[in-house]
Amino acid sequence: MTLDPHPWASELVTLHAHAWQRLVRGVHDRHAPARHPTLATVSPDGLPATRTVVLRAADPSTGRLELHTNLHSAKIADLMATPVAALHVWDHGSRLQIRLQADVTIAAGPEVAAAWARVPEHSRTAYSSSQRPGHPIPGALDYDQQADPAVFAVLSLTIRAMELLHLGADHRRAQFTRASDWAGQWLVP
Amino acid sequence: MTLDPHPWASELVTLHAHAWQRLVRGVHDRHAPARHPTLATVSPDGLPATRTVVLRAADPSTGRLELHTNLHSAKIADLMATPVAALHVWDHGSRLQIRLQADVTIAAGPEVAAAWARVPEHSRTAYSSSQRPGHPIPGALDYDQQADPAVFAVLSLTIRAMELLHLGADHRRAQFTRASDWAGQWLVP
Numbered sequence: 001m002t003l004d005p006h007p008w009a010s011e012l013v014t015l016h017a018h019a020w021q022r023l024v025r026g027v028h029d030r031h032a033p034a035r036h037p038t039l040a041t042v043s044p045d046g047l048p049a050t051r052t053v054v055l056r057a058a059d060p061s062t063g064r065l066e067l068h069t070n071l072h073s074a075k076i077a078d079l080m081a082t083p084v085a086a087l088h089v090w091d092h093g094s095r096l097q098i099r100l101q102a103d104v105t106i107a108a109g110p111e112v113a114a115a116w117a118r119v120p121e122h123s124r125t126a127y128s129s130s131q132r133p134g135h136p137i138p139g140a141l142d143y144d145q146q147a148d149p150a151v152f153a154v155l156s157l158t159i160r161a162m163e164l165l166h167l168g169a170d171h172r173r174a175q176f177t178r179a180s181d182w183a184g185q186w187l188v189p
Numbered sequence: 190m191t192l193d194p195h196p197w198a199s200e201l202v203t204l205h206a207h208a209w210q211r212l213v214r215g216v217h218d219r220h221a222p223a224r225h226p227t228l229a230t231v232s233p234d235g236l237p238a239t240r241t242v243v244l245r246a247a248d249p250s251t252g253r254l255e256l257h258t259n260l261h262s263a264k265i266a267d268l269m270a271t272p273v274a275a276l277h278v279w280d281h282g283s284r285l286q287i288r289l290q291a292d293v294t295i296a297a298g299p300e301v302a303a304a305w306a307r308v309p310e311h312s313r314t315a316y317s318s319s320q321r322p323g324h325p326i327p328g329a330l331d332y333d334q335q336a337d338p339a340v341f342a343v344l345s346l347t348i349r350a351m352e353l354l355h356l357g358a359d360h361r362r363a364q365f366t367r368a369s370d371w372a373g374q375w376l377v378p
Contacts, residue, residue: 187322
């Protein structure tokens with residue numbers, strides 16, 4: 001007899017709780033897989049785009065996540081056109097794929113002053129207005145980024161649906177939706 | 190004086206070659222980061238969707254990649270509506286983010302018989318027609334997958350653009366497009 005290393009995967013309630021535990025861990029542990037999810041958006045011309053992001057907040061009680069970005073980044077233009085994002089985490093230790101679909105709102109200016117105050121000094125140059133991220137430059141290092149709180153934006157993700165795939169000795173797949181109050185439904189993997 | 194651990198990141202030509210080397214490595218080494226990219230598509234209702242995939246082939250000379258999937262999976266419906274995908278890899282060892290945009294064609298039936306013949310026996314149940322992936326089931330293990338070559342599909346990705354972000358002591362970002370014959374252009378990170 002061998003012990004199941006992932007007993008939480010067998011029941012919908014514990015599977016869902018484990019995924020949230022891993023997301024919350026990502027906020028607080030820079031080495032956790034959920035620290036750096038992949039964010040997918042749809043560009044104004046209707047094409048998919050992806051990039052790594054840093055998970056800044058995760059609240060299981062409300063089903064909301066938070067990311068930070070530069071107002072001049074391409075993802076802002078994408079989200080203005082289609083305010084829905086997909087977020088993806090592969091947690092190797094848990095053998096768990098977490099796929100989220102979320103409605104996104106963008107906040108900037110005075111209402112995010114408190115969040116800006118918590119951004120460490122050395123991280124603030126990511127929020128520069130002198131040169132837009134993605135702007136062509138002649139040499140690799142021909143850029144000079146000065147922190148500018150005016151381009152600091154907070155993305156609030158309100159999760160619509162969470163789909164989980166556990167690749168243990170058996171494969172289990174389930175979907176949890178806000179509409180069903182996160183009751184959960186097993187799916188064919 | 191410290192040696193630069195990633196000298197390839199300093200020049201466009203070597204940066205581009207390194208990214209391809211990492212993609213090719215993903216095909217042959219199941220532990221390489223590029224083995225399991227995140228594939229993003231746009232659903233028929235215009236929303237982003239993501240999932241982990243397995244990289245099956247990578248050819249730098251043509252700029253093409255290959256994935257395998259079940260014809261009944263949601264990504265096929267997505268790609269029928271919008272035949273463009275984004276592919277994302279974070280290669281931690283190289284501190285390199287690889288973002289690809291690609292045109293996708295779907296092949297199935299007799300023309301993929303040779304590819305099917307190379308799928309290991311134990312992997313074939315992923316290509317089952319008895320129960321569509323994502324179909325609701327009462328219990329987690331209430332599925333029975335029988336291999337069916339008729340639902341085995343090969344996705345061919347013809348890369349349009351590759352965007353690379355290297356997070357070394359300096360941050361470097363560059364884009365390479367098929368239209369410019371992969372000449373490369375530095376961008377503000």
